[in-house]
Amino acid sequence: MAHRRCAQRRSRPRSHVRGTGRPRPRRLGRSSTSGGGGDDPPGRRSRLRASLTSRRLDLRSALASYLVARDLPAHSFTPGAEGHCAICGLYDDALAQDLNVLNFERFKWGGTRHDSIIYAAFDLQQFHRAPRLEPTAADRELGRTILTTLRELPPGVTAAQAVTHLRPLKGNKSERQVLLDILGICGVLDTTDHHGYSDGFVPWSRRTLPSRRFIDQAYPACWWTSAAGISTKAVESVLPILA
Numbered sequence: 001m002a003h004r005r006c007a008q009r010r011s012r013p014r015s016h017v018r019g020t021g022r023p024r025p026r027r028l029g030r031s032s033t034s035g036g037g038g039d040d041p042p043g044r045r046s047r048l049r050a051s052l053t054s055r056r057l058d059l060r061s062a063l064a065s066y067l068v069a070r071d072l073p074a075h076s077f078t079p080g081a082e083g084h085c086a087i088c089g090l091y092d093d094a095l096a097q098d099l100n101v102l103n104f105e106r107f108k109w110g111g112t113r114h115d116s117i118i119y120a121a122f123d124l125q126q127f128h129r130a131p132r133l134e135p136t137a138a139d140r141e142l143g144r145t146i147l148t149t150l151r152e153l154p155p156g157v158t159a160a161q162a163v164t165h166l167r168p169l170k171g172n173k174s175e176r177q178v179l180l181d182i183l184g185i186c187g188v189l190d191t192t193d194h195h196g197y198s199d200g201f202v203p204w205s206r207r208t209l210p211s212r213r214f215i216d217q218a219y220p221a222c223w224w225t226s227a228a229g230i231s232t233k234a235v236e237s238v239l240p241i242l243a
């Protein structure tokens with residue numbers, strides 16, 4: 001999946017989102033692209049829906065990991081800014097990743113490093129072993145409610161602010177933030193200039209982040225405001241049962 005020479009640096013200090021205890025989305029990027037994948041991620045879409053009422057956050061994470069990994073191009077280390085690979089964002093001189101930490105984050109928040117290919121690989125491996133859980137009518141209804149809520153927000157609401165509007169979703173603020181991060185990766189929160197992975201892999205060099213001091217959402221959700229609406233195309237492609 002990834003080139004062998006890149007691996008993720010572990011020594012980077014991990015700051016936290018204010019007041020939540022959730023690790024802040026890491027500055028892993030620069031911007032986007034997108035194309036149009038229509039293949040079915042077996043089981044992953046339904047697991048995301050099934051996670052909505054069950055609060056199985058580990059299942060919620062797998063759809064994002066699948067989309068990140070699906071179109072990752074085979075490549076060698078491609079020097080980018082700050083020692084990162086410009087394609088995948090990993091470092092060339094990597095230290096081993098603590099999988100216990102990744103697993104904790106999966107269960108605690110539904111993952112926080114969805115654009116890391118190390119996390120994506122681990123997450124999908126664990127997903128494959130996880131007990132199956134079929135979505136219910138309540139999951140579908142809740143999924144549609146969430147999308148309708150996002151679609152009908154007044155203009156100017158950021159993704160971080162939208163979290164407070166997702167009260168029908170069980171869980172705490174951090175879990176809702178991560179759900180929005182996942183919807184961003186799914187392309188549902190695409191903006192004109194910043195896209196998720198529904199249409200193709202987004203190179204690290206294009207995953208830019210806003211220049212403001214506090215960034216509470218990961219790329220590309222950090223760019224989204226309600227003025228952009230939600231992408232019907234991405235919903236139909238990635239979460240068709242909620243369209």
Ligand SMILES: [Zn+2]
Nearest residue numbers: 006085087088
């Ligand atoms: Zn790479």
